[in-house]
Amino acid sequence: MKNIIAKLGVAWFTCLVAMFLFVGCPMNEKSPIGFRLPEGSIWKGKTAFVELGCIQCHSIEGEDLIPELEAPRKVHVVLGGEVTRVKTYGQLVTSIINPSHVISATPKAEFTDTDGNSLMPDFSEEMTVRQMIDIAEFLQARYEVVIPSHAYGDYTYGP
Ligand code: HEC
Structure with a gap:
């Protein structure tokens, strides 16, 4: 027994x-697994980065952004390089389209308003999906971002 x-x-x-x-x-339900943007253009991403005014607050490690600003930036966050926090693809895209969700860089107070929200404006109305894809492609190379190696389609059970 x-x-x-x-x-x-x-x-x-x-x-x-x-x-x-x-x-x-x-x-x-909100897992980022399976999230994957189509391929973008680094060059167009760089153009969009300048056109949308990201350069008002950001410079990029090791990158000449034309036109350089004449007045000093009120807020200055350097993107890319080893000092930044963004590590994954999901974090990179989230920090662009939902900046207050992941507040980066210390000291936080310098980059947030009194409610703790990011000083980075909401670009969801003016940025096209294409621009977002291209910007992600452009920044990814500067961050050594990790892209998830699998998508839902890779798991197939049965016939
Ligand atoms: C008015 C200033 C301002 C503008 C304009 C701006 N940002 Fe930001 N951005 C910030 C601040 C402040 C932070 C740091 C706080 C945070 O993570 O939200 C930040 C953070 C980020 C981060 C995450 C940095 C990290 O290492 O974690 C990315 C990526 C980024 N911005 C991309 C962009 C892009 C792309 C644009 C243009 C479409 C843009 N930003 C426009 C102020 C700005």
Whole structure:
């Protein structure tokens, strides 16, 4: 009898492990897994970065942005290089389209208003999706951003 219980236990455990391997962890609805932008143009991204006025507050490590500003910036956050926080593709895009979600760089107070929101304006009305794709492509190279290596389509079960 003891033996059977032990065997059932092992079977149950194996089953759990198998379920975990096949189904994976229960996924958060807002998980970034599977998020992937189409390829963009670095050159167009650089143009959009200047045209949208990102250069009002940002310079980029090791990059000459034309035109250089004449007046000193009120807010200055250097993007790219080793000192920045953005590490993943998701973080990079989020910091562009939802800046207050991930506030970067210390000291925070310098870059936020009294409510703790980012001083970076909301570009979602004026930036086209194409510009966002190109800007992500342009900045990615400056950040050594990690792109998720898999998308939903890579997991196919059965026929
Ligand atoms: C008025 C100033 C301002 C403008 C204009 C602006 N930003 Fe920002 N940006 C900030 C500030 C302040 C931060 C740091 C706080 C934060 O993470 O939101 C920041 C952070 C970022 C970060 C994350 C930096 C990091 O290393 O975590 C990215 C990427 C970025 N901005 C891209 C852009 C792009 C692209 C544009 C133009 C479409 C733009 N910004 C326009 C002020 C600005």
